Amino acid sequence: xxxxxxxGRFADxxxxxxxxxxxxxxxxxxLAPYDIAGSRAHARVLRKAGLxxxxxxxxxxxxxxxxxxxxxxxxxxGTVADEDVHTALERGLLERLGPELGGKLRAxxxxxxxxxxLFRMYLRxxxxxxxxxxxxxxxxxxxxxxxxxxxAMPGRTHLQHAQPVLFAHHVLAHVQALSRxxxxxxxxxxxxxxxxxxxxxxxxxxxxxxxxxxxxxLGFEHGSAANSIDGTAARDFVAEFAFITAMIGVDLSxxxxxxxxxxxxxxxxxxxxxxxxxxxxxxPQKKNPDIAELxxxxxxxxxxxxxxxxxxxxxxxxxxxxxxxxxxEPVFDSCDQLEVLLPAFTxxxxxxxxxxxxxxxxxxxxxxxxxxxxxxxxKQGVPFRVAHEVAGACVKECEARGIELDELTDEQFxxxxxxxxxxxxxxxxxxxxxxxxxGRGGTAPxxxxxxxxxxxxxxxxx
Ligand code: ARG
Numbered sequence: 188x189x190x191x192x193x194x195g196r197f198a199d200x201x202x203x204x205x206x207x208x209x210x211x212x213x214x215x216x217x218l219a220p221y222d223i224a225g226s227r228a229h230a231r232v233l234r235k236a237g238l239x240x241x242x243x244x245x246x247x248x249x250x251x252x253x254x255x256x257x258x259x260x261x262x263x264x265g266t267v268a269d270e271d272v273h274t275a276l277e278r279g280l281l282e283r284l285g286p287e288l289g290g291k292l293r294a295x296x297x298x299x300x301x302x303x304x305l306f307r308m309y310l311r312x313x314x315x316x317x318x319x320x321x322x323x324x325x326x327x328x329x330x331x332x333x334x335x336x337x338x339a340m341p342g343r344t345h346l347q348h349a350q351p352v353l354f355a356h357h358v359l360a361h362v363q364a365l366s367r368x369x370x371x372x373x374x375x376x377x378x379x380x381x382x383x384x385x386x387x388x389x390x391x392x393x394x395x396x397x398x399x400x401x402x403x404x405l406g407f408e409h410g411s412a413a414n415s416i417d418g419t420a421a422r423d424f425v426a427e428f429a430f431i432t433a434m435i436g437v438d439l440s441x442x443x444x445x446x447x448x449x450x451x452x453x454x455x456x457x458x459x460x461x462x463x464x465x466x467x468x469x470x471p472q473k474k475n476p477d478i479a480e481l482x483x484x485x486x487x488x489x490x491x492x493x494x495x496x497x498x499x500x501x502x503x504x505x506x507x508x509x510x511x512x513x514x515x516e517p518v519f520d521s522c523d524q525l526e527v528l529l530p531a532f533t534x535x536x537x538x539x540x541x542x543x544x545x546x547x548x549x550x551x552x553x554x555x556x557x558x559x560x561x562x563x564x565x566k567q568g569v570p571f572r573v574a575h576e577v578a579g580a581c582v583k584e585c586e587a588r589g590i591e592l593d594e595l596t597d598e599q600f601x602x603x604x605x606x607x608x609x610x611x612x613x614x615x616x617x618x619x620x621x622x623x624x625x626g627r628g629g630t631a632p633x634x635x636x637x638x639x640x641x642x643x644x645x646x647x648x649x
Contacts, residue, residue: 250284326646368438443486
C-alpha cells in the first residue's frame with residue numbers, strides 16, 4: 188500500500204535516497220499526541236460544515252481514540268516508509284476505519300497548517316515544564332540564601348575583590364535573572380496562543396470550516412491565525428523559544444562558572460555533595476563539578492540551536508518551504524537538554540555546602556573597604572575627588588607595608604591626610620560596610636530581607 192499523501196500525479200514511487208532524505212518521522216513522532224488532538228478538533232469542524240454525518244464523526248472519534256491508545260502503548264509506530272508523523276497517523280487511521288471514512292479527515296487541512304499548530308502545542312507544553320523546573324531551581328537558590336542570611340563574601344568586579352556583599356545577595360542576583368527567564372516563557376506563551384489550523388497549505392479553505400472553533404478546541408486562548416500565509420510560514424515563535432532556552436542556558440552557565448571556581452582548592456568557598464559530583468578514572472582523590480561543567484557546555488549547544496535555526500529562516504520566501512522541516516530538531520533538543528540539565532543543576536545547588544568562615548575571612552581582603560573610607564570622608568565634608576585620592580593613598584601605603592587597611596595606625600592615617608581621624612575605623616568593618624548599603628536593592632541585611640520576601644512572593648504566583 189502506498190502511504191504517500193501525494194501519490195496521484197506521480198508515475199513512480201520516490202527514489203530510496205529521496206525517501207531517506209525526506210523522512211522526519213524519527214524526530215517528529217513526538218508530535219503524535221498533538222496530531223491526534225488536532226485531528227479530533229478538525230473532525231468536529233468537518234461535522235459542523237456538514238462534511239461528516241453525526242455517525243461518521245462518532246466513528247472517526249472512536250477510531251482516533253483507538254489510534255491514540257495504540258500510539259501510547261507502542262502498538263502503532265511510524266516507519267521509515269511514512270514520510271512524517273502526519274502521514275503515519277493517517278495510515279493508522281485508514282487501517283482502523285477503512286479508506287472510505289478514514290480518507291475523509293484530510294479535507295480542508297494540510298500538513299503545513301497542521302505542523303505549525305502542533306509544533307506550537309508541543310512547545311507550549313514544554314515551556315510550562317521548563318518554567319516549572321526553573322521555579323524548582325529558584326527555590327533551591329532561595330533556600331541557599333535563607334540558610335546564610337548574614338554571611339559576607341568578597342563581591343567582585345573584573346573577578347577582582349571589589350566590595351563585600353552578602354552571600355545571600357549574590358545568590359539572589361541569579362534568582363532575579365531566572366525570574367526574567369520565567370517571565371519570558373510566560374510572555375512567549377501569550378504570543379504563541381494563536382492557532383494556524385484552518386490556514387490549509389497557505390490560502391485557507393473553501394470548505395466553510397471554522398478555524399476559531401478548532402483554536403478553542405485545542406486550547407489556543409487567542410483564537411486562530413489572522414493570515415493563513417503567516418499562519419503556515421511564521422516560525423518566529425520557534426526562534427523566540429530557542430532564544431529563551433539559550434538565555435536560560437547562558438544564565439545557568441554563569442552560575443555554573445562560579446560554582447566551578449568556588450569549588451577550587453584556591454577559593455574553597457563551597458563543597459559539592461558527593462551525589463552531585465563525579466570522580467576520576469585515574470586520580471583517586473578527584474571530585475569534579477561535572478554538572479556545572481555540563482551546564483556550561485550545554486549553553487553553547489543551546490546557542491547553536493538558536494543560531495542554526497535563524498540561519499534556516501533567513502531570506503526564506505513565503506509561504507511554506509520544506510526548509511522548515513529543519514525547525515524541529517534544534518528546539519526539541521533544547522527542550523531535552525534543559526529538561527535533563529535543570530533537575531541535576533537544582534540538586535547540585537540545593538546540596539551545596541557553603542564555607543562561611545572562608546567567605547567571611549576573604550570578604551575584607553583586597554582592600555575591599557577602600558570605597559567605605561572614601562564615602563566616610565565625603566560624610567566629613569571632603570569632596571569625593573579628594574576622598575578617592577586619599578583612600579587610594581591608604582591602599583598604596585598598605586601595599587607598601589604588606590598590611591590591610593584596618594592595620595594602619597592612627598599616626599599612619601593622619602600622615603596620609605588630616606581628615607583621617609581615628610573615627611575612620613568605624614567603617615573598616617565588613618558588616619558595618621554591608622549594613623550601610625540599606626537602600627532598595629542594596630546588600631544590607633535589611634534590604635536583602637525585603638528582596639527575599641519579594642522573590643518568594645513572585646515564586647508563589649509564578
Ligand atoms: N514534515 C513537514 C515539516 O515538518 C511537514 C509536511 C509539509 N510537507 C510538505 N511537503 N508540504 O515541516
